[in-house]
Amino acid sequence: MVAALHRRPAKGGAALSAERHGRPQVDVRVGSATDGLTPMSVAERPLGASLTQWLGLGAIAAAAVGADQLTKHIVSSKLHLDEQVHVVGPFWIHHVQNSGIAFGLLASATPVVIVLTGLAVAWMLWFFARSGARHPILPVALGLVIGGSVANLLDRVRIGHVTDFLDFRFWPAFNLADSFIVVGVAVLLVALLASDREPRRPRRHVESPLTRS
Numbered sequence: 578m579v580a581a582l583h584r585r586p587a588k589g590g591a592a593l594s595a596e597r598h599g600r601p602q603v604d605v606r607v608g609s610a611t612d613g614l615t616p617m618s619v620a621e622r623p624l625g626a627s628l629t630q631w632l633g634l635g636a637i638a639a640a641a642v643g644a645d646q647l648t649k650h651i652v653s654s655k656l657h658l659d660e661q662v663h664v665v666g667p668f669w670i671h672h673v674q675n676s677g678i679a680f681g682l683l684a685s686a687t688p689v690v691i692v693l694t695g696l697a698v699a700w701m702l703w704f705f706a707r708s709g710a711r712h713p714i715l716p717v718a719l720g721l722v723i724g725g726s727v728a729n730l731l732d733r734v735r736i737g738h739v740t741d742f743l744d745f746r747f748w749p750a751f752n753l754a755d756s757f758i759v760v761g762v763a764v765l766l767v768a769l770l771a772s773d774r775e776p777r778r779p780r781r782h783v784e785s786p787l788t789r790s
Contacts, residue, residue, distance in 0.1 A: 626709025626716075633716035634705060634723070641724025642731070645754040649732070649740040661744065671744035676737060687733055694730045698723055714768040721761030725754035 626634070652672050656662065661671035676687045705719050732739040741750040
């Protein structure tokens with residue numbers, strides 16, 4: 578009776594045999610690249626604004642410009658300069674002109690205001706193009722700010738001043754464009770502060786059965 582001897586190959590025998598036949602061994606690990614160091618699960622999310630976000634920004638900005646221009650036209654056509662109508666409490670509709678920025682600041686500096694406003698709008702558009710997907714509120718907030726800025730900019734370029742008519746007596750008169758700018762900035766700040774306070778979820782490390790010893 579002939580006994581057959583079965584020998585168990587030593588560890589690394591297959592690799593040595595493959596190397597002898599000129600076949601290099603590639604160590605591929607689960608969840609990593611071929612070098613075993615670079616994670617393959619890392620996915621970069623684009624931060625630039627998408628087409629939908631651009632459309633949302635444009636719609637809000639256009640609505641802000643339209644509402645501001647309409648109210649200014651009504652006040653200018655119905656009330657003489659410096660004429661005022663009492664509405665309720667401290668609120669008056671007061672037709673005044675302003676060559677400065679919001680709330681009467683930088684009066685009589687129209688060319689400077691035009692340049693600063695144009696630069697601000699250009700910077701906001703550049704920022705939105707690069708980071709519009711950072712937060713879902715950005716199209717709304719920046720749409721209000723850009724719409725209000727463009728509405729007042731059109732008046733300064735066209736007639737050299739803006740029409741203010743919302744007067745609460747304890748504050749300089751302003752218009753809807755000024756309100757849109759303030760509300761947009763406030764919404765943006767609140768959203769950014771809220772996102773910073775949200776706790777970040779810890780990443781879960783899933784152990785593959787192939788990597789268990």
